[in-house]
Amino acid sequence: MTTIYLAEDQGMLNTALATLLDLEIDLSVVGTATNGGTALEDIRRLNPDVAILDIEMPQMTGLEVASRLVQVDVSTKVIILTTFARKSYFQQAVAATVNGYLLKDGPSDALVQAIHSVMAGDTVYAPELVRSVLSGSENPLTPREQEIMIYLRQGLNTKRIAQTVFLSEGTVRNYISAILSKTGSHSRIEAINTAEANGWLDV
Template sequence: MSIRIVIAEDQRLLRGALASLLDLEDDLEIAGQAKDGDEALKLAKTLQPDVCLLDIEMPQKSGLEVAELMHQAALSCRVIMLTTFARPGYFERAVKAGVHGYLLKDEPIDRLADAIRRVMQGYREVSPELIFGRGRWDENPLSPREREMLRLAATGMNAPEIAAELYLSPGTVRNVISAILDKLGAKNRMEAVRMAEEKGWL
């Protein structure tokens, strides 16, 4: 019996190549293809595939958001994330969303096919490059409130505007932003935003 797969990838050529190569395997069947996160979630619910291959960065909803929503909905489909990013914050979120695999996009196709089979057998598959290496296991030091403020700062809002948005005093906002800069060792808000984004913490 074939393993039914949905592929979600916003780059059409890559999506098509993955589908064609995996479809050549006798025991793998491409049940559907999605170009964005919304379509991926819809296909996961309607087609009920065995495995979903989700690109981390997609329009509408990211692969991580789709994985989180699938986890909340208790869908039986097993999720393998495909990424070009070795960001600890992404890996952290993926683990919390209950994903079964976390692989680099440039894995050889036979390695990906084997990972799909192993995931169906109950194993978890992670590319070694995404685990080993300096700083890969950094934990997010920012609280939910600090992340919220940093996201607003990333849009260009100043302290009074952030205060109005969050119903806080400007002084409170300045204190929290100061704490963020201390935690990240950043010189200013924009550097803090860049550092947090690079780590996948926002």
């Protein structure tokens, strides 16, 4: 029987995943948490076979928990779950020597298969993540475009951005047009989502 620990800050998703995995005859969920601090303490105490960790959690991120587990030489294998295929997150996960890195919107059977694979000694990365993160695609945005996108993400309108970066509104609109073109987007929200998913706003 493979023992599983789940750490996901969204309570409903945590419960759903635990229920799903417990349906497998060879898997047993031995604990759950909604924050990284509790997860680290529990994993060190319970020493489960596999820990499934969300990246963005209160107190400690899943990546921080994974790094700490390496430092204290815990044998638990780690599978990271994430919403976005961000290059910076992926690089941190590799540095933390995680055993799996999956996207949350993947099929449920992929998670079950990943657990079996890491227990067999394999490292599992979501195919979608490998394509987007390891493709070597360069960030098409200039530093100024990145700056403007960050202000867009904060909800600032064109006038406010122009005042903040000391440019005319027309110039800011030109930058936004270039951003939409480079990201292949039809709206500012779509452009922000595309840039975030590709890690183009990571600093």
